[in-house]
Amino acid sequence: MTKKQKFIGAKVNRLEDDKFLRGNGRYVADINIPGTLHAAFLRSPHAHAKIIKINTDKAKSIPGVVGVWTGEDIKDKSDPLIWKMPIEEMKLSVQPLIAHDKVKFVGEAVAVVVASSRYIAEDAVEEIEVEYEPLPVVADAEKSMRPESVKVQDQLEDNIILTKKLSKGDLENSFKEASLVLKKRFKSNRYMASPMETRGCLASYDKANDFLTIWSSTQAPYWFRSLLANTLKFPEHKIRMVAPDVGGGFGQKLTLYPEEVISCVLSIELMQPVKWIEDRRENFVAANHAKEQDIELSMAFNEKGRILALKGKMIGDSGAYTATPFTMLSEVMNSVVVLPGVYDIQNVEAEFFAVLTNKSPVNCYRGIGWTAMYNVRESMMEVAARKLGIDPIEIRRLNMVQPDQFPYLSATNVLFDSGSYVESLNKLRELVKYDEFRKRQSELRKQGKYIGIGFCPYNEPSGVGTEMARSTGFPISTYDSVIVSIDPSGKVTVKVGASSQGQGHQTTLAQITADHLGVPLEDIRIEAGDTAAGAYGMGTFASRVAVIYGGAIIKAAKVVREKLLTIASFMLKIEKEELEINNGSIFIKGMDDPKLSLAEVAFSAYFIPENRPKDMDATLESKQTYDPPSTVSNGAHAAIVEVDIKTGKVNVTDYYAIEDCGTVINPTIVEGQLSGAIVQGIGGSLYEHLVYDEQGQLLTASFMDYLMPSATEVPNIIIDHLTTPSPTTISGIKGVGESGMISAPSTILNAVQDALSPFDVSFEELPLSPENVLNKINAGIEERERMVL
Amino acid sequence: MNFSGVEKFHYSRENVWSAMHDANVLEKTIPGCTSLELQENEEYLVELQLGIAAIKGKYEGTAKIVDLDVPCHYELYAEGSGKPGFVKIKMDCVFEVIGENECEMSWKTSVETGGLIAGMGGRVLSGVAKHLAKKFFTAIRKELEVYEEVKITG
Numbered sequence: 001m002t003k004k005q006k007f008i009g010a011k012v013n014r015l016e017d018d019k020f021l022r023g024n025g026r027y028v029a030d031i032n033i034p035g036t037l038h039a040a041f042l043r044s045p046h047a048h049a050k051i052i053k054i055n056t057d058k059a060k061s062i063p064g065v066v067g068v069w070t071g072e073d074i075k076d077k078s079d080p081l082i083w084k085m086p087i088e089e090m091k092l093s094v095q096p097l098i099a100h101d102k103v104k105f106v107g108e109a110v111a112v113v114v115a116s117s118r119y120i121a122e123d124a125v126e127e128i129e130v131e132y133e134p135l136p137v138v139a140d141a142e143k144s145m146r147p148e149s150v151k152v153q154d155q156l157e158d159n160i161i162l163t164k165k166l167s168k169g170d171l172e173n174s175f176k177e178a179s180l181v182l183k184k185r186f187k188s189n190r191y192m193a194s195p196m197e198t199r200g201c202l203a204s205y206d207k208a209n210d211f212l213t214i215w216s217s218t219q220a221p222y223w224f225r226s227l228l229a230n231t232l233k234f235p236e237h238k239i240r241m242v243a244p245d246v247g248g249g250f251g252q253k254l255t256l257y258p259e260e261v262i263s264c265v266l267s268i269e270l271m272q273p274v275k276w277i278e279d280r281r282e283n284f285v286a287a288n289h290a291k292e293q294d295i296e297l298s299m300a301f302n303e304k305g306r307i308l309a310l311k312g313k314m315i316g317d318s319g320a321y322t323a324t325p326f327t328m329l330s331e332v333m334n335s336v337v338v339l340p341g342v343y344d345i346q347n348v349e350a351e352f353f354a355v356l357t358n359k360s361p362v363n364c365y366r367g368i369g370w371t372a373m374y375n376v377r378e379s380m381m382e383v384a385a386r387k388l389g390i391d392p393i394e395i396r397r398l399n400m401v402q403p404d405q406f407p408y409l410s411a412t413n414v415l416f417d418s419g420s421y422v423e424s425l426n427k428l429r430e431l432v433k434y435d436e437f438r439k440r441q442s443e444l445r446k447q448g449k450y451i452g453i454g455f456c457p458y459n460e461p462s463g464v465g466t467e468m469a470r471s472t473g474f475p476i477s478t479y480d481s482v483i484v485s486i487d488p489s490g491k492v493t494v495k496v497g498a499s500s501q502g503q504g505h506q507t508t509l510a511q512i513t514a515d516h517l518g519v520p521l522e523d524i525r526i527e528a529g530d531t532a533a534g535a536y537g538m539g540t541f542a543s544r545v546a547v548i549y550g551g552a553i554i555k556a557a558k559v560v561r562e563k564l565l566t567i568a569s570f571m572l573k574i575e576k577e578e579l580e581i582n583n584g585s586i587f588i589k590g591m592d593d594p595k596l597s598l599a600e601v602a603f604s605a606y607f608i609p610e611n612r613p614k615d616m617d618a619t620l621e622s623k624q625t626y627d628p629p630s631t632v633s634n635g636a637h638a639a640i641v642e643v644d645i646k647t648g649k650v651n652v653t654d655y656y657a658i659e660d661c662g663t664v665i666n667p668t669i670v671e672g673q674l675s676g677a678i679v680q681g682i683g684g685s686l687y688e689h690l691v692y693d694e695q696g697q698l699l700t701a702s703f704m705d706y707l708m709p710s711a712t713e714v715p716n717i718i719i720d721h722l723t724t725p726s727p728t729t730i731s732g733i734k735g736v737g738e739s740g741m742i743s744a745p746s747t748i749l750n751a752v753q754d755a756l757s758p759f760d761v762s763f764e765e766l767p768l769s770p771e772n773v774l775n776k777i778n779a780g781i782e783e784r785e786r787m788v789l
Numbered sequence: 790m791n792f793s794g795v796e797k798f799h800y801s802r803e804n805v806w807s808a809m810h811d812a813n814v815l816e817k818t819i820p821g822c823t824s825l826e827l828q829e830n831e832e833y834l835v836e837l838q839l840g841i842a843a844i845k846g847k848y849e850g851t852a853k854i855v856d857l858d859v860p861c862h863y864e865l866y867a868e869g870s871g872k873p874g875f876v877k878i879k880m881d882c883v884f885e886v887i888g889e890n891e892c893e894m895s896w897k898t899s900v901e902t903g904g905l906i907a908g909m910g911g912r913v914l915s916g917v918a919k920h921l922a923k924k925f926f927t928a929i930r931k932e933l934e935v936y937e938e939v940k941i942t943g
Contacts, residue, residue, distance in 0.1 A: 045874040045904025106904065126846075126872045284908065695901065701908025702843075 005583050007511040007521060011668045015521070016506040025245040028200040028217050029277045036202070037066055039263060039276040040121035042111040042128050043286065044103035047139065047358040047696020048150070049132035051102060051110065058127040059113060064120035066270060068128065069262075070111045071100025077265045079231045081258060083324035086475045090162045090329065093153060093322035093356070097258040097265070102135065104152055104320035105360050106698055107285025109258060114266055114274060139696040141294060141317035141355040152320055152356040159356040161322060162329055166336065168411045169347030174309030178300035180387055182380050187765040188372035188745075190292035190317065191688035193365045193680070194708060195501070197247025198283040203263040204273035212268065213240045216260055219249040220539025222497045225531050227256045227325060232264055243499035243529035250680070251364030252287050253501065254541050255323040259286075284701040289690055290365030292317040293331060293372035299380055305388050305395045309347035312339055314372070316354045319361035326364050328354045334369025337412050337472045338742075341377055342421050342457050342634065343399040348411040358696040364541065366677055367741030370460075371684065375766065378456045378746040382753060383762065392750070393429055396457055397422055407727075413471040414461050415630035420722040424658040425457055428636040431656050431720060437640070445758065450643045451653075452755025456743040457636040462661075462735020463547025465628040479627035480537035480548045484513065484556035486564070486620035488606040490584065490599030492517060492524045494553060497537020498545050499529025503673065503737070505545060508665045512550050512731070516557035518581030519598060535623070543633075543735025546665060551626035551730035559622035567601050567612045631726040633661040633734035637678075637743040639715075641751040645759075648774030650686055650752055652715040659739065660722040663732035671719045673737035678717055681744020683709045689767050756780070792918050793897040796926050800933050802884050802892040806860035808929065808936050809882075818928035820921045825852075835869065841917050843910035846871040860884060874904020 019025055056068040074097055081095040098109045111128050115121035138144045138152065144159040152159050175181060201216040212234060218224055221241040229236035246253065259276050267274040278287065294315040300308040314335045318328030332352040339350055385392040400421045401408045408416040432453065441451050461468060466477040483495040494513050500506065510524040527533055537549075561581060568586040569576040572595055580587055585594030586601065604611035605618040612618050640654040657674055664670055687707035691699045700706040725732030745766060752768055753761055759780025763772065798805045808814045812833065816825040824836040833852040839845060850869025857863060865880040880898045887893050900918065902910065910917070 043904075045870070045906075047903075106908070281905065281909070693907070695903070697903055697907035699907060699911050701905070704909070705912060 005515065005518065005520070007514045008663065008665055010511070010666065012507055012511055012521065012666055014504050014507045014669065015510060016500070016504065025247070027197055027245050027247055028202055028215050031202055031215055031244065033202070033204055033273045036273040036275050037114045037116060037270065038118040038121050039266065039274055040113050040118060040125050041109045041259070041282070042113070042125045042130070043282065044099065044106060044108045044110050046103055046132050046134055047106050047137045048135040049103050050135060051099065052131040052133050054111060055129040056111065058129070059124040062120060062124045062127065064116040065124045066114045066116070068111055068113050068124065069098065069266070071096055071098035074098050074262065074265060075100055077269070078261055079233065081231060081256065081261070081321070081324045083322065083327060085327055085329060087162065087329070089164070091156050093161060094155060095258065095321040097262050103132070105358050106696060107282070107360055108320070109286070112262055112266070114270065137358045137694070137696040139358055139692050139694055141315045141357055144355050144357050145315070145353060152358060161318065161354045161356060163351070163353045165349070165351040167349045169309065171309050171311060171347055171349050174347045175298070175300045177302070178308055179303040180301040180384060181298065182301070182384055183296070183298045184376055184380050185294070185296040185764060186376035186379070188291055188293045188295070188375050189684065189688070189766045190289050190362070190690040191684050192287065192289045192690060193248070193250035193252040194283070195248030195250060195252060198278040198280060199253065199257065199259065199287055200277040201260045201263050202273060202275040203267035205267040205271055207271045211238050211240070212264060213242065214260065214264055215242045215244055217246050217253055218243050219246070219253045219499065219501060219541055221499060221529050222531050222536045223325070223538050224256045228261065228264065231256070231261050241531045246499060246501040249501035249540065250366050251290065251368060251541065254326060254364045254539070255288050256325065280703070281701065284706070285360055285698055288323055288363035289319065289360045290362055290368070291331070291371055291684065292362060293335060295335065295372055295376045297376045297380060299384065301384050301388065303388070305384065305390045305398055307343055307345050307399050310339055310345050311349045312351070312373070314350065314352040316352070317357050317359065317362065318354050319357060319359045321361045323361050323363035328362060330364055331362055331369045333473055335373040337414060337461065338370045338373050339412055340410055341374065342401060342459050344401045344405065344408070345399070346411045359692055360698070365741070366680060367738045370738070370742045371745055374456060374458065374742050374746045375749060379749050379753065379763070382454070382750050386757070392455055393425060393434065396455065397425055400425070400457065414468065414632060415471070416459065416632045417630055417726050417728045418724050419459065419632065419634040420660045420724045421457065421459070421634055424634060424636045424660055424722055427720065427722065428455070428638055428656060428658045431658065431718065432638045432640070450645055450755040451640060452643065452751045452753070452757070453638060453640050454747045454750025454752070454754055455636065455638050456747040456750065458739050458743045459632050459634040460543060460735060460739050460742060461630070461632050462543035463628050463631050463729060463733070464542050464544055465548065468630040471630070477627070478538050478544070479625050480552060481535050481623055481625040482549055482552040482556055483533065483535045483621060483623045484553060484560050486560060486598070486602050488603050490523070490597060490602040492519055493527055494524060495527045495533040495535040496549050497535045498540040498549060501540060503540065503545065504666070504669045508546060508669055509549055509553060511665050512553050513557060516554050517561055519584045523584055543737050546733050547628055547631060547729050547731070547735050548626050550665070550733050551628055552624045554730050555624035555626060556622040559624070560620055563605070563618070563620055564598065564601050566616060567605055567618070568596050570613050571596060571601070571604060571611050626730065628730070629728040631662070631729050631734045633736055633739070635659040635739055637739070637747045639744070639747045639751045641748060641755055643752055643755045643773065645777050648770035648772070648777065650768055650773060652682060652713070652748060655715045655717045657717070657719045657739070658722060659719060659736065660724050661736035662724060662726040662734035664721060664723060665733065667721065670721070670736050674719055674740050675717050677737055677740025678744045679709055679714055679740070681740045682713065682748060684741070684766065685745035685748040686767050686769070689769070759784070790900045790914060791898065792900070792915065792922070794922060796894045796896070797887070798892050798894065798930070798933065799890060800892065801890050802886050803860050804933065804936065805892055805894065806884060808933055810854060814929070814932050814936065818925055818932055820924045835867070837869065841920070842913045844873055844906050844917060846873045848876070873910065874902060874906040876906060877901040
């Protein structure tokens with residue numbers, strides 16, 4: 001017979017790239033409806049101030065201006081953004097759509113202008129006069145926790161939104177019996193996803209049908225439609241939310257933002273479409289920041305290097321509000337989830353604080369919460385290795401969950417379903433030619449050149465379903481649905497709730513559909529990101545789409561395939577079990593000649609009742625949901641760096657990643673996802689930093705001062721795969737993509753510390769800017785000189 | 790952010806002092822100043838139009854001079870805001886006689902900024918401040934050439 005088609009695992013070129021490479025992508029800004037009005041926001045220059053008076057007369061008098069709304073004008077037209085996880089002790093943060101009474105961070109909206117063009121709207125913003133009375137500012141989480149601190153949100157008794165302590169095992173004796181106890185406090189820097197496409201939305205209210213459509217650059221159209229309806233108090237079935245092409249999200253577009261709600265409020269009021277496209281200056285202050293955490297970690301080791309216990313205190317500097325719906329808990333609580341990482345440690349304690357400050361709100365960014373914990377834990381692993389005279393790879397191998405331990409339940413309740421932990425580390429060691437590297441390193445040191453190597457094994461809780469979410473402290477449900485349908489011509493449409501921000505769903509989901517239905521790729525269209533399709537889903541985040549949608553597609557494809565085979569069997573008068581579908585045709589198993597095309601079968605289903613069993617429901621469609629059990633992908637990363645000890649500049653020369661995400665759908669896409677995340681991790685470890693002064697002023701609010709890695713900073717990235725299919729998920733697929741952000745910052749941190757080991761350097765914060773590096777080198781030299789004296 | 794400087798003048802201390810308290814002189818010499826009016830509460834109402842990089846824009850604000858020791862020491866407080874954000878300035882000025890018709894003014898300024906000026910202007914702020922100070926003192930010297938000393942009554 002003709003060769004059985006196999007798209008899963010194949011390096012299929014991305015089907016969506018044709019349009020993107022030709023510049024034919026269609027983003028929110030590209031959508032034009034006649035009569036559209038344009039919004040522009042006035043934003044606060046103060047981190048904390050009372051609004052005494054706002055005069056909008058001059059702005060309103062400019063020709064072309066339709067109206068100006070302040071917080072007072074808008075507060076009765078919609079609820080504010082109020083959201084909390086269903087965790088009893090969590091305090092309720094209230095975010096007004098536009099600030100009234102007081103502003104709480106630099107960049108918070110103070111007024112919105114709607115005009116016939118964006119130019120006019122921007123000019124009018126300049127004519128709004130606001131009188132502020134500055135209030136004391138708290139721009140540091142630790143200070144914000146003190147009882148005497150100013151309050152960020154007046155209705156709360158203090159600035160701590162949630163604090164909790166979790167404990168498992170015997171901490172006291174573990175630390176008592178330890179031969180080595182290490183303690184480190186590490187500040188992970190605040191930085192942000194900088195998607196190429198900034199945020200934006202277009203709201204259009206149709207008065208005749210009392211129907212609201214909003215196109216938004218979002219990662220979760222279905223879920224956010226629910227939240228939007230709830231906030232606006234507008235019936236959900238009369239809202240359509242569409243995520244068209246979205247140019248990068250990374251978590252930044254996983255918040256329902258005030259601007260989206262305001263655009264809807266104003267479109268309903270004006271009965272005209274209202275569009276707002278964020279500019280880069282706004283994105284720096286008004287889009288969510290990420291990652292800032294201050295962690296103190298204590299680790300107890302025995303003399304062989306085995307970790308006996310771990311104890312952590314995490315303080316998350318979360319900004320002025322808690323983002324809807326993931327909230328400021330996501331950052332710190334995800335640090336708790338990965339406290340032991342890949343290691344078998346059952347004695348753990350964690351205490352976390354999610355704290356308000358007068359800074360931009362913090363929310364998700366790839367590897368949320370994981371980056372900060374890996375930074376501190378993995379740099380301590382290397383210190384322990386040095387102190388105990390054990391090789392940094394060996395100490396990790398020793399402590400890892402071993403091959404015979406799966407399935408393994410971590411101390412923080414994550415079920416490690418399967419994995420190649422030890423194997424990936426061994427493979428990495430070979431890949432980097434470790435022994436050769438050490439020789440080269442010592443030769444170069446004699447010439448005054450400092451190269452170093454750093455490691456970081458990781459695992460990634462992925463495809464998070466309700467089970468894992470709940471077991472790790474997030475009392476939410478997460479599932480998604482798909483609709484697989486075949487039209488009369490035999491072509492396939494797959495409707496999914498998740499939109500793509502560049503992940504390549506059009507390709508990967510089509511590959512899964514193709515194999516499970518037996519149709520060619522070109523006969524499949526993935527329809528995503530439009531609530532009109534009716535395939536409710538939570539959205540695209542947390543490395544979940546391949547696992548969850550993959551599973552749902554497989555379930556739905558099976559139902560549709562059975563129907564196709566039932567009709568074909570009826571038409572051919574051959575037992576269903578003897579038939580199969582391959583490459584868009586019906587075959588008798590083992591035979592070469594197709595007996596029917598799918599088009600013939602589909603046409604019969606729709607139009608020829610004589611060709612199908614009498615009582616059959618012939619709709620060639622199935623809607624299925626999937627809520628997967630826990631699955632955790634894994635791998636290990638290494639980096640080689642060169643540090644210029646005169647300038648403090650770090651150059652990442654080579655980067656290596658071993659990746660095991662179970663069944664691979666498309667190796668090229670996995671490598672693309674990983675490479676992107678690694679570069680984002682390089683940015684976070686060496687360059688990107690949102691620096692605030694004590695007055696809550698953001699000092700790095702443009703790409704001149706907020707440095708992003710460019711092509712010249714990207715090293716040679718070598719990726720290799722291991723495949724341990726998940727025994728728990730329908731497809732064997734595990735999630736992928738965030739590992740670059742979990743591992744790259746600590747891998748590079750460790751490589752730099754290794755390069756500078758003659759100076760006994762240990763960093764306490766990121767990024768490793770030339771200044772930070774040089775200070776450490778100089779302190780190391782002074783220390784050495786002092787010892788000599 | 791802090792800045793400081795020392796300026797020498799070939800005029801008497803009293804002469805320079807009074808010029809620096811004269812609204813007409815200040816209006817002409819403060820860089821970008823489009824209007825300066827003395828209010829009843831002894832505060833000046835100031836309008837500035839600056840055209841430099843990220844701090845480009847129109848600013849409105851107030852300035853107040855507090856004489857601590859006439860004609861030796863005064864402090865100037867100014868604050869203004871515009872589209873790019875806000876600026877708050879405190880300037881401490883000390884005058885010393887260093888010869889006949891020769892005096893020296895030592896100044897220390899602390900500047901607080903907010904909004905875009907802080908976020909985008911930070912990197913150029915010290916350069917801009919130096920540039921504006923130079924412009925101001927050049928203009929003051931020019932004014933002093935034609936300035937008739939007003940007797941200090943304070």
